[in-house]
Amino acid sequence: MKSIYTYGGKPASRNLTLADLQAAKGKQKFSQTCVDSQEEAAAAVAAGIDILSVTCPHTASIREAAPETFCHSAVMLTDYTTEESVINAAFEAMTDGADMIYTIRSLKTITTLAEMNIPVMGHLGLVPRHSTWTGGLRAVGKNADEAFSLFLQFRRLEDAGAVAVEVEVVPEEVLAEISPRTGLITSSIGAGAAGDIQFLFMSDICGEGEAPPRHARAYGDLRRLREQIRRERVACLRAFHDDVKSGGFPGREEVVRMPAGELDIFREKLARFEQQER
DSSP: OEEEEOTTSOEEEESOOHHHHHHTTTTOOEEEEEOOSHHHHHHHHHHTOSEEEEEGGGHHHHHHHOTTSEEEEEOOTTTOOSHHHHHHHHHHHHHTTOSEEEOOSOHHHHHHHHTTTOOEEEEEEOOGGGGGGGTSSOOSOOSHHHHHHHHHHHHHHHHHTOOEEEEESOOHHHHHHHGGGOSSEEEEESSOTTSSEEEOOHHHHTTOOSSOOTTOOOSSOHHHHHHHHHHHHHHHHHHHHHHHHHTOSSOGGGSOOOOTTHHHHHHHHHHHHHHHHO
Protein backbone atom coordinates (compact mmCIF):
# COMPACT_ATOMS: atom_id res chain seq x y z
CA MET A 1 0.00 0.00 0.00
CA LYS A 2 1.10 3.54 -0.76
CA SER A 3 0.37 6.51 1.50
CA ILE A 4 -1.06 9.53 -0.31
CA TYR A 5 -3.08 12.65 0.22
CA THR A 6 -6.30 12.79 -1.77
CA TYR A 7 -7.14 15.72 -4.03
CA GLY A 8 -9.38 16.85 -1.17
CA GLY A 9 -6.41 16.94 1.22
CA LYS A 10 -7.14 13.83 3.28
CA PRO A 11 -4.49 11.20 4.15
CA ALA A 12 -5.24 7.84 2.52
CA SER A 13 -3.72 4.57 1.35
CA ARG A 14 -3.88 3.17 -2.18
CA ASN A 15 -3.01 -0.16 -3.76
CA LEU A 16 -1.77 1.80 -6.78
CA THR A 17 -0.83 5.37 -7.58
CA LEU A 18 -0.84 7.05 -10.96
CA ALA A 19 2.97 6.91 -10.88
CA ASP A 20 2.79 3.13 -10.34
CA LEU A 21 0.59 2.70 -13.40
CA GLN A 22 2.86 4.86 -15.53
CA ALA A 23 5.99 3.00 -14.36
CA ALA A 24 4.37 -0.39 -15.06
CA LYS A 25 3.37 0.48 -18.62
CA GLY A 26 4.37 -2.37 -20.92
CA LYS A 27 5.66 -4.41 -17.98
CA GLN A 28 2.66 -5.40 -15.88
CA LYS A 29 -1.07 -5.94 -16.46
CA PHE A 30 -3.86 -4.67 -14.23
CA SER A 31 -7.51 -5.67 -13.89
CA GLN A 32 -10.40 -3.21 -13.94
CA THR A 33 -14.15 -3.44 -13.53
CA CYS A 34 -17.02 -1.05 -12.89
CA VAL A 35 -19.02 -0.98 -9.65
CA ASP A 36 -22.40 0.60 -8.98
CA SER A 37 -22.94 -0.24 -5.32
CA GLN A 38 -21.06 -0.79 -2.08
CA GLU A 39 -21.86 -4.51 -2.33
CA GLU A 40 -20.21 -4.73 -5.76
CA ALA A 41 -17.26 -2.64 -4.58
CA ALA A 42 -16.68 -4.89 -1.57
CA ALA A 43 -16.80 -7.96 -3.83
CA ALA A 44 -14.25 -6.43 -6.20
CA VAL A 45 -11.93 -5.60 -3.31
CA ALA A 46 -12.27 -9.14 -1.90
CA ALA A 47 -11.40 -10.52 -5.35
CA GLY A 48 -8.28 -8.37 -5.59
CA ILE A 49 -9.38 -6.26 -8.59
CA ASP A 50 -6.77 -3.54 -9.19
CA ILE A 51 -8.86 -0.63 -10.49
CA LEU A 52 -12.50 0.36 -10.03
CA SER A 53 -14.62 2.48 -12.35
CA VAL A 54 -17.53 4.42 -10.84
CA THR A 55 -19.78 7.32 -11.80
CA CYS A 56 -19.16 10.67 -10.16
CA PRO A 57 -22.26 10.78 -7.89
CA HIS A 58 -21.34 7.39 -6.38
CA THR A 59 -17.70 8.16 -5.61
CA ALA A 60 -18.08 8.88 -1.90
CA SER A 61 -20.27 5.82 -1.32
CA ILE A 62 -17.94 3.50 -3.21
CA ARG A 63 -14.93 4.93 -1.36
CA GLU A 64 -16.47 3.76 1.92
CA ALA A 65 -16.58 0.17 0.65
CA ALA A 66 -13.26 0.30 -1.22
CA PRO A 67 -11.10 2.80 0.68
CA GLU A 68 -7.76 1.68 -0.74
CA THR A 69 -8.43 0.62 -4.35
CA PHE A 70 -7.40 2.93 -7.21
CA CYS A 71 -10.62 4.39 -8.56
CA HIS A 72 -11.56 6.57 -11.50
CA SER A 73 -14.85 8.43 -11.64
CA ALA A 74 -16.80 8.97 -14.85
CA VAL A 75 -18.32 12.36 -15.63
CA MET A 76 -21.25 10.93 -17.58
CA LEU A 77 -22.18 12.68 -20.81
CA THR A 78 -25.82 13.57 -20.14
CA ASP A 79 -25.50 14.21 -16.40
CA TYR A 80 -23.33 17.31 -16.85
CA THR A 81 -24.09 19.43 -19.89
CA THR A 82 -21.85 22.49 -19.48
CA GLU A 83 -18.10 22.82 -19.05
CA GLU A 84 -18.67 24.46 -15.66
CA SER A 85 -20.79 21.53 -14.45
CA VAL A 86 -18.19 19.05 -15.72
CA ILE A 87 -15.42 20.84 -13.84
CA ASN A 88 -17.55 21.03 -10.68
CA ALA A 89 -18.40 17.32 -10.90
CA ALA A 90 -14.74 16.43 -11.42
CA PHE A 91 -13.66 18.50 -8.42
CA GLU A 92 -16.38 16.95 -6.25
CA ALA A 93 -15.43 13.40 -7.30
CA MET A 94 -11.73 14.04 -6.67
CA THR A 95 -12.58 15.54 -3.29
CA ASP A 96 -14.61 12.42 -2.52
CA GLY A 97 -11.58 10.24 -3.17
CA ALA A 98 -11.37 9.58 -6.92
CA ASP A 99 -7.85 9.07 -8.26
CA MET A 100 -8.67 9.96 -11.86
CA ILE A 101 -11.53 11.37 -13.95
CA TYR A 102 -12.93 9.64 -17.04
CA THR A 103 -14.66 11.62 -19.77
CA ILE A 104 -15.58 11.23 -23.44
CA ARG A 105 -15.80 14.98 -23.88
CA SER A 106 -13.71 17.24 -26.06
CA LEU A 107 -9.96 17.71 -26.01
CA LYS A 108 -10.63 21.22 -24.72
CA THR A 109 -12.38 19.84 -21.64
CA ILE A 110 -9.57 17.34 -21.07
CA THR A 111 -7.01 20.15 -21.26
CA THR A 112 -9.00 22.26 -18.81
CA LEU A 113 -9.06 19.44 -16.26
CA ALA A 114 -5.43 18.48 -16.86
CA GLU A 115 -4.31 22.06 -16.28
CA MET A 116 -5.89 21.76 -12.81
CA ASN A 117 -3.64 18.74 -12.13
CA ILE A 118 -6.59 16.35 -12.35
CA PRO A 119 -5.55 13.05 -13.98
CA VAL A 120 -7.85 12.44 -16.93
CA MET A 121 -8.77 9.30 -18.88
CA GLY A 122 -10.27 9.67 -22.34
CA HIS A 123 -11.94 7.10 -24.62
CA LEU A 124 -10.97 6.05 -28.16
CA GLY A 125 -12.00 3.37 -30.64
CA LEU A 126 -15.65 2.47 -30.35
CA VAL A 127 -17.26 5.13 -28.17
CA PRO A 128 -20.83 3.78 -27.89
CA ARG A 129 -22.43 7.17 -27.21
CA HIS A 130 -20.74 8.57 -30.31
CA SER A 131 -21.38 5.48 -32.45
CA THR A 132 -23.57 7.30 -34.96
CA TRP A 133 -20.38 9.01 -36.20
CA THR A 134 -18.73 5.66 -36.94
CA GLY A 135 -21.73 3.99 -38.55
CA GLY A 136 -22.99 2.11 -35.53
CA LEU A 137 -21.56 -0.31 -33.01
CA ARG A 138 -18.57 -1.73 -34.85
CA ALA A 139 -14.85 -2.29 -34.49
CA VAL A 140 -12.74 0.77 -35.21
CA GLY A 141 -9.40 0.49 -37.02
CA LYS A 142 -9.85 -2.63 -39.15
CA ASN A 143 -8.27 -0.97 -42.20
CA ALA A 144 -4.90 0.76 -42.32
CA ASP A 145 -6.24 4.28 -42.89
CA GLU A 146 -8.65 4.09 -39.97
CA ALA A 147 -5.96 2.52 -37.76
CA PHE A 148 -3.56 5.37 -38.56
CA SER A 149 -6.29 7.93 -37.90
CA LEU A 150 -6.83 6.24 -34.52
CA PHE A 151 -3.10 6.50 -33.79
CA LEU A 152 -3.26 10.25 -34.47
CA GLN A 153 -6.22 10.51 -32.07
CA PHE A 154 -4.02 8.92 -29.38
CA ARG A 155 -1.42 11.59 -30.06
CA ARG A 156 -3.97 14.40 -29.82
CA LEU A 157 -5.41 12.99 -26.61
CA GLU A 158 -1.94 12.77 -25.07
CA ASP A 159 -1.11 16.32 -26.22
CA ALA A 160 -4.34 17.54 -24.61
CA GLY A 161 -3.04 16.37 -21.23
CA ALA A 162 -4.75 13.01 -20.72
CA VAL A 163 -2.82 10.36 -18.81
CA ALA A 164 -4.92 7.32 -19.73
CA VAL A 165 -7.39 6.11 -22.33
CA GLU A 166 -10.08 3.46 -22.53
CA VAL A 167 -9.68 1.68 -25.86
CA GLU A 168 -12.82 -0.14 -26.97
CA VAL A 169 -13.28 -2.73 -29.73
CA VAL A 170 -10.11 -2.07 -31.68
CA PRO A 171 -8.24 -4.86 -33.53
CA GLU A 172 -5.66 -6.37 -31.19
CA GLU A 173 -2.85 -5.80 -33.69
CA VAL A 174 -3.65 -2.08 -33.80
CA LEU A 175 -3.46 -1.58 -30.04
CA ALA A 176 -0.33 -3.75 -29.95
CA GLU A 177 1.33 -1.26 -32.31
CA ILE A 178 -0.03 1.90 -30.71
CA SER A 179 0.27 1.19 -26.98
CA PRO A 180 4.11 1.10 -26.95
CA ARG A 181 4.11 4.32 -29.01
CA THR A 182 2.05 6.37 -26.55
CA GLY A 183 2.63 7.51 -23.01
CA LEU A 184 -1.06 7.00 -22.28
CA ILE A 185 -1.99 4.18 -19.93
CA THR A 186 -4.22 2.02 -22.13
CA SER A 187 -7.27 0.27 -20.72
CA SER A 188 -8.41 -2.38 -23.18
CA ILE A 189 -12.04 -3.41 -23.43
CA GLY A 190 -12.32 -5.65 -26.46
CA ALA A 191 -9.03 -4.32 -27.85
CA GLY A 192 -6.74 -7.23 -27.10
CA ALA A 193 -4.01 -8.15 -24.65
CA ALA A 194 -1.66 -5.25 -25.41
CA GLY A 195 -3.56 -2.89 -23.11
CA ASP A 196 -1.86 -1.97 -19.85
CA ILE A 197 -5.20 -2.63 -18.15
CA GLN A 198 -7.83 -5.25 -19.00
CA PHE A 199 -11.35 -3.91 -18.42
CA LEU A 200 -14.68 -5.72 -18.38
CA PHE A 201 -18.02 -4.69 -16.96
CA MET A 202 -18.97 -6.58 -13.82
CA SER A 203 -22.26 -7.70 -15.36
CA ASP A 204 -20.32 -9.35 -18.20
CA ILE A 205 -17.76 -10.96 -15.88
CA CYS A 206 -20.52 -12.40 -13.70
CA GLY A 207 -22.79 -13.50 -16.55
CA GLU A 208 -25.73 -11.22 -15.83
CA GLY A 209 -26.58 -9.96 -19.32
CA GLU A 210 -28.86 -11.55 -21.89
CA ALA A 211 -26.70 -10.59 -24.88
CA PRO A 212 -23.10 -9.97 -23.77
CA PRO A 213 -20.71 -8.38 -26.29
CA ARG A 214 -18.33 -10.58 -28.21
CA HIS A 215 -15.29 -9.36 -26.28
CA ALA A 216 -16.78 -10.32 -22.89
CA ARG A 217 -16.08 -13.54 -21.03
CA ALA A 218 -18.53 -14.75 -18.37
CA TYR A 219 -16.94 -16.37 -15.35
CA GLY A 220 -20.27 -17.19 -13.74
CA ASP A 221 -24.02 -17.31 -14.37
CA LEU A 222 -25.64 -14.75 -12.10
CA ARG A 223 -28.47 -14.36 -14.60
CA ARG A 224 -29.56 -17.94 -13.91
CA LEU A 225 -29.21 -17.40 -10.16
CA ARG A 226 -31.19 -14.16 -10.31
CA GLU A 227 -33.94 -15.93 -12.24
CA GLN A 228 -33.92 -18.68 -9.64
CA ILE A 229 -34.18 -16.06 -6.90
CA ARG A 230 -37.04 -14.38 -8.76
CA ARG A 231 -38.97 -17.63 -9.05
CA GLU A 232 -38.30 -18.48 -5.42
CA ARG A 233 -39.49 -15.01 -4.34
CA VAL A 234 -42.75 -15.40 -6.27
CA ALA A 235 -43.28 -18.87 -4.80
CA CYS A 236 -42.72 -17.58 -1.26
CA LEU A 237 -45.08 -14.66 -1.73
CA ARG A 238 -47.75 -16.92 -3.26
CA ALA A 239 -47.50 -19.37 -0.34
CA PHE A 240 -47.83 -16.52 2.15
CA HIS A 241 -50.85 -15.15 0.28
CA ASP A 242 -52.52 -18.59 0.22
CA ASP A 243 -51.88 -19.10 3.95
CA VAL A 244 -53.43 -15.74 4.78
CA LYS A 245 -56.53 -16.62 2.76
CA SER A 246 -56.86 -20.10 4.30
CA GLY A 247 -56.14 -19.00 7.86
CA GLY A 248 -52.86 -20.88 7.98
CA PHE A 249 -50.95 -17.71 8.89
CA PRO A 250 -50.25 -16.70 11.54
CA GLY A 251 -49.83 -19.91 13.52
CA ARG A 252 -49.16 -20.37 17.23
CA GLU A 253 -45.40 -20.04 16.72
CA GLU A 254 -45.79 -16.56 15.14
CA VAL A 255 -47.99 -14.97 17.83
CA VAL A 256 -47.55 -13.78 21.41
CA ARG A 257 -49.74 -15.43 24.11
CA MET A 258 -50.84 -13.99 27.45
CA PRO A 259 -49.71 -15.73 30.66
CA ALA A 260 -52.23 -18.13 32.20
CA GLY A 261 -55.06 -16.32 33.97
CA GLU A 262 -54.32 -12.89 32.49
CA LEU A 263 -56.85 -13.29 29.70
CA ASP A 264 -59.66 -13.95 32.20
CA ILE A 265 -58.71 -10.85 34.21
CA PHE A 266 -58.55 -8.79 31.01
CA ARG A 267 -62.01 -9.99 29.94
CA GLU A 268 -63.41 -9.12 33.35
CA LYS A 269 -62.00 -5.59 33.03
CA LEU A 270 -63.55 -5.24 29.57
CA ALA A 271 -66.93 -6.48 30.83
CA ARG A 272 -66.92 -3.97 33.75
CA PHE A 273 -65.94 -1.14 31.39
CA GLU A 274 -68.69 -2.02 28.92
CA GLN A 275 -71.23 -2.33 31.79
CA GLN A 276 -70.34 1.18 33.00
CA GLU A 277 -70.75 2.60 29.47
CA ARG A 278 -74.33 1.36 29.28
